[in-house]
Amino acid sequence: MQSTDTHLNANHARKFSRRERSATLAFWAFVAPMVIGLTVFTLIPIVWGFLLSLSHAQNTIHVGHFIGLANYQDLLTDEQFLRSLWTVVIFALFIVPLTYVVSLSLALLVNRVGWGRPFFRTVFFLPSAVSYVVASLIWRVSLFNGLPFGFANKVISAFGVGPIAWIGTVNPPWYWLVLVTARLWLQVGFYMIIFLAGLQEIPRSVYEAAAVDGADRGWAVLRHITLPQLRNTSISVLLLNLIAAFQAFDEFYNILGGSGASVGNTALARPPLVYLYGLALSDQDFGRGTAGAFILTMLIFAVTLIQGRILGFGQAD
Amino acid sequence: MLTGCGRSPNGSGGRVTLTHWYHQYGETGTQDAVVRYAQEYTKLHPDVDVQVVWVPGDYHTKLATALLTSGGPDIFESQLSVPMVTAEQVVPLDDLFTPETRRDFSERDLASNSVNGKIYGIKMLDDTGVLYYRKSLLDTAGLQPPTTMDGLIDAAKKLTSSTRKGLFLGNDGGISALLTIGPWSAGSDFLVGDKIVFDNPRTVAFYDKLRALNDAGALLIGAPTDWWDPSALTQGLTVMQWGGLWAFPAIHKALGDDVGGMGWPAFDEGGKPVTFLGGWSAMVNAQSRHIEEAKRYVKWLWIDNKKIQQDWCLSYGFHVPPRISAARSAAPLRAPLPALAMKNLEVYGRFLPPAWNSAMNTALTDAVTNILKQGRPAADEIHAAAKKCERELKRLLE
Structure with a gap:
């Protein structure tokens, strides 16, 4: 009996170990490409980049000529770089709340539409599929050109206002209108979809209970039921939006400068990525370029952390 | 876009393939022209193939990135900068000039392509x-x-x-x-x-x-x-x-x-x-495995061959051929306004040095x-x- 037991156990163990081995194999077969990809395309570049940020790397990506924190020191005392950080903060102050309000309003409207909801959802989402570069060119060349026949100038001429050079004008700084509306148009549909998903998660019973308790269907319901129920969605939208704002490049590069345009306007509003692009790719100064990228990453990290703390991201409802 | 050029009939060993990068010129016909020049060179030198690479988009970034690796082009066009020389990305080309051909380039065209007294680029076209x-x-x-x-x-x-x-x-x-x-x-x-x-x-x-x-x-x-x-x-x-x-x-x-x-x-x-004074210059990559062949090709194309320089500068767009004798004998540049612009370039032309x-x-x-x-x-x-x-x-x- 015992021998049969031992035999069965050994058999079982063999089977188990074969199954375990094949499970391990399957695990690595599925996970290895991701781990290799992550190592080759993310981890090594981050470590390499960090070493470069400590090096004098002019026209080379070889690490070796270490200069300590000189690149960081240089950038943190560089007025242009500091101004670029300030620029992106101003941009975030405009674009984040505006995107939040507009995309939430659109989501509420589309959610209430009884007929043709998929149509409106699609129409508002469509701009998200447009390239930032293409949209920037349309904004610069067509909508907001400074000629009397530009779209924006045609609109204001109906109110008796003369043509405005939207992009080059500093007093008042109309170029912010061009930059902010371009991104607003491009991203509002995407965040609207996220809000719509959030709205559809709210149980109808909550609204019914509110109606029974005598709450109006208007402002009170929005303030006391819809917005609190959307808290986590709102926080995600704000965080994603803020990170995207700090990474701004395309519309600044293409509306204020970029190929086919004079670069004199880029100084009006140059976000850090545009400045670092010039340092690293035009001047091939990879030391300062990567140092700047790490400073920006730390800044995004800090702001996200503070925002998450203030808004209570991840806390139980 | 890669455009390979003709192979020799026997396809035997010992052949050299040179890669030559250009940025994407806007003028119609320029790409066909540079491929034609390369083919002409192969006809004269059957042991050398020239592969023309026409680079659309952000050319300078793509070129700079390629020059950091060993897989960069043998010959490329660019504007000379001091770091290109200190990082040993380009080779001196002084020995490609004879005293006579050297005199036929303006001092400005030579100076804008020189660092520490050595010439690293041959001007392909002058803009003003x-x-x-x-x-x-x-x-x-x-x-x-x-x-x-x-x-x-x-x-x-x-x-x-x-x-x-x-x-x-x-x-x-x-x-x-x-x-x-x-x-x-x-x-x-x-x-x-x-x-x-x-x-x-x-x-x-x-x-x-x-x-x-x-x-x-x-x-x-x-x-x-x-x-x-x-x-x-x-x-x-x-x-x-x-x-x-x-x-x-x-x-x-x-x-x-x-x-x-x-x-x-x-x-x-x-x-x-x-x-x-603006324009583009041809340079030879210091990491090329065929530096001598590349230099000979550049000499043939942008120093010796005045006919090609006139064709390149004036058949598609409107630029001044850098060789003074080629510019002076080009008919389209004799019209009053271009002639005046050329004169102005000669007398008043300015450029920023490679250290800027x-x-x-x-x-x-x-x-x-x-x-x-x-x-x-x-x-x-x-x-x-x-x-x-x-x-x-x-x-x-x-």
Whole structure:
């Protein structure tokens, strides 16, 4: 009996170990490409980049000529770089709340539409599929050109206002209108979809209970039921939006400068990525370029952390 | 896009394939032309294939990245910078010139391609600037082509009407188009030897005057195209425009003889007219495995072959062939306006030396933007920009 037991156990163990081995194999077969990809395309570049940020790397990506924190020191005392950080903060102050309000309003409207909801959802989402570069060119060349026949100038001429050079004008700084509306148009549909998903998660019973308790269907319901129920969605939208704002490049590069345009306007509003692009790719100064990228990453990290703390991201409802 | 060129009949060993990079030229026919030149070379040297790579988009970034690796092109076109030499990305090409061919290139074309007395690039085409104006509209306003900056501001104001502006200098009000041209016209300079020299009252005076021009309401701002495109002039949005000689065929086609041209006027009696020397140069990658073959090919293409240089500069676009004898014998350059532009280039042409980099350019551009757009004091801005440029230069020459 015992021998049969031992035999069965050994058999079982063999089977188990074969199954375990094949499970391990399957695990690595599925996970290895991701781990290799992550190592080759993310981890090594981050470590390499960090070493470069400590090096004098002019026209080379070889690490070796270490200069300590000189690149960081240089950038943190560089007025242009500091101004670029300030620029992106101003941009975030405009674009984040505006995107939040507009995309939430659109989501509420589309959610209430009884007929043709998929149509409106699609129409508002469509701009998200447009390239930032293409949209920037349309904004610069067509909508907001400074000629009397530009779209924006045609609109204001109906109110008796003369043509405005939207992009080059500093007093008042109309170029912010061009930059902010371009991104607003491009991203509002995407965040609207996220809000719509959030709205559809709210149980109808909550609204019914509110109606029974005598709450109006208007402002009170929005303030006391819809917005609190959307808290986590709102926080995600704000965080994603803020990170995207700090990474701004395309519309600044293409509306204020970029190929086919004079670069004199880029100084009006140059976000850090545009400045670092010039340092690293035009001047091939990879030391300062990567140092700047790490400073920006730390800044995004800090702001996200503070925002998450203030808004209570991840806390139980 | 890769375009391979003909193989030799026997396809035997010992063959060399050279890779030659160009940025994407806008003019129709340029890509076919460079492939044809490469094929011609292979016909004469059956053991050498030349693979032409036509690079669309951000050429400088792609080239700079390729030069960091061992897989870069053997021959490429670019503008020479000091770090390219210190990072040993390019090889000296002095030995490709004979005394006679060397004399046939202008000193400027050689100097703009030299670092520490060695030549690293062979000029493939020269570009230069022209202040175009509509003769008939100046006549109607009773104006002569302006000869000073004050005269230009005055003319721009008088030529401005409700439907068109007097002058177009680019959509940033001339910040980038005149960044260096302007102070040169006042007798100032930027980088001489290893010294930053633009922090002086003449530079400040020019940028102050450029602000006055911007405030005069006579500049076209916000046009769909920028200063290097002739559309603003040909579509009647402006009466005068700073542009390139390359735009002359399109301007001549649209306006016929109703167009005149000149260099950028002298700032005042103490200044002098000026224009820029731009263009592209061919260089040989120091990491190439076929440096000698690449040098021989570059010599054949851009030093010896005057016919190809004329074809390249004048059959598709409108540029000046760098070899003086090739430029002088080219028929299209004998028309009055191109002839004048060429003369201006010879007498007044200026360029920034290879040690001037884009960080310096950005510092100066920002200063001028602050002067023009934010109304900050020009002397302070220029002083701060010069300090920053000095730091950048020190870094570069370390």
